[in-house]
Amino acid sequence: MVAPDSPLGGDPAHWWHATDDGRVQCDLCPRQCRLREGQRGFCFVRARRGDRLVLETYGRSSGFCLDPVEKKPLAHFHPGTSVLSFGTAGCNLACKYCQNWEISTSRQWDTLASQASPERIAEVARQRDARSVAFTYNDPVIFAEYAIDTAWACRQAGVAPIAVSAGCIGEAARQAFFAPMAAANIDLKGFTEEFYRKVTGARLDVVLDTLRYLVHETDVWTEITTLVIPGLNDSDQQLGRLSEWVATELGPDVPLHFSAFHPDNRMRDISPTPASTLRRARRLAKETGLHHVYLGNVHDPEGDTTWCPGCGAALIVRDWYRILDQRLTADGRCPDCGSPIPGRWDQHPGDFGRRRIPVRI
Template identity: 75%
Template sequence: MTPSTGTVQQQTNAAKWWHRLDDGRIQCDLCPRNCRLRDGQRGFCFVRLREDDHMVLDTYGRSSGFCLDPIEKKPLAHFHPGTPVLSFGTAGCNLGCKYCQNWEISTSRQFDTLAAEAGPDVIAEAAENWGARSVAFTYNDPVIFAEYAIDVARACRARRIEPVAVTAGYISDDARAEFFAPMAAANVDLKGFTDDFYRRVTGGRLATVLDTLTYLVHETEVWTEITTLVIPGHNDSDEELARMCAWITRELGPDVPLHFSAFHPDNRMLDVAPTPPSTLRRARQIGTDAGLHFVYTGNVHDRDADTTWCPGCGAALIVRDWYQIIDYRLTSDGCCPDCGLSIPGRFDREPGDFGRHRIPINI
């Protein structure tokens, strides 16, 4: 690929991670779908396609919009709390979640969805000018626009802005290391804990996501948190939640933060009721009972479940109300001031004060 400098018009859209097959097709190797394409055909994600004898990415440098968010909205609770993050996505997705709450973007087949154009250096400069501590690839999965995300991440790193991947983790072994190499943090969407749920509701496979989580936690320095959208009647049984939390504790460790978020009816799951707050409280208790030190809830108002508690002495260390930091008691080196326990994460001497607002921006 050509260097990622200058305007969008100077960017290449040549894709990586593919190879030619003996039958004349080419195979995309970016994710486990391994889409096999003849000339002019698009992969499942819709944004990676074959032109002549090559694979291209036709959303490089094109975004569905930019917004300043609180970092807690990603959600990341242990990554520079209270700071603003510049968020953006493109179009398409390599999963087909029936409940997708950004389905207008992730299932888009109309490229007028992509309202903004910006090259990597432009995005990094905008983040710096707007005072963002980080840039998040979100709204749709950055795996499918990996070349663009990697180039933006590198441009951000050059300006000391930290790249964040909000992802379902559905990526091949071949691409995983290169994709996550420039990332500072990731929130991985662990959508359920049965392969049946993944196949039936998302069109993916559970094992790939577990491999991604294991890789991130044990083989990289990427700060990693997990989110599970709890869907009534689909992935909310005590047995499934207990097995998932036990796996996280055993395979990843008790200090990986876990966020249980409330579902609301959307896309092709309009017949499913919203998640009751009591279900999230139950899920949080199951996680705590499994030995996880940091279990949060999302999409509901629960101040206790938004708060970071010290697993050593039980002190409230970061008190949040929605995305607003109410109290911040960590020491300058990220420890509990009462018992001295070091709290895992990426913390600053003082929290940010961005608050809970969301600011759409043009760059």
């Protein structure tokens, strides 16, 4: 049976089981939505149809665009190259400040204007000389089956798959979801359970588990982003504890990005993040021993630049998303002191720059 508001019957979903009371439980994320016939999960795109769970957005996207990889943001993953970005609709979080809320909270099927198979996405990425494909705009965890199939198709085509995610995924699905990914940027939205519960509707402990898994149990190149919101997660204590956790639990070489908030969605009454707050966050993070701390959504060449942790030399100089200079050796070392700089490097950086190019699939 197909719900009357859906143009699709939906593709069979993974990670679910029937419960003793006749419901179907989704095991993809920690919400573990229990559904009766015709009901949808919190994410809106996973639904019960008959005696099974289906994903109703498989093969359907909110649009495709070529972006600089630094915009994901990834600073140590093939700098200067382009990435073919896309998302679907829905989300398993409820962030009050979501800057892609028109997509993530969409309940209109016409949001999903583009249709493309995994193989077609990989083919177009290669045709457009995109080094990577990014699952972004909304969280790819909720369209995991589509993201996984597309990631494997990209791997076969020589294109690197990137997951841009909040990291709220269940243990049952985690290995399969990240197995084909070449890189991930995980949002670490704050560092208290209260912040996560009240502002995002999610759980901090799950995100920390995802980060530990990625860094210690996979070869997925991982970077972290924290959106700094005035009055909510910008205290010295919270920023310091977050940075200390990254340095201690993940290691000093995991890049951490602090990004500026701007009023949006249900948080239009909070002022934008001052650049001085981001610089303070960067200073606190560096004091905990983190080697690579970046600033986003502000113009700050120092906070954009990759610095050698050994001798302090500027190794990759950026202005917004443009690479002005790269001095790394072919094997990713500082040419002055020989310190290794972890990441995924090319012999020469790309020159895609700040462009944003819509793409028709």
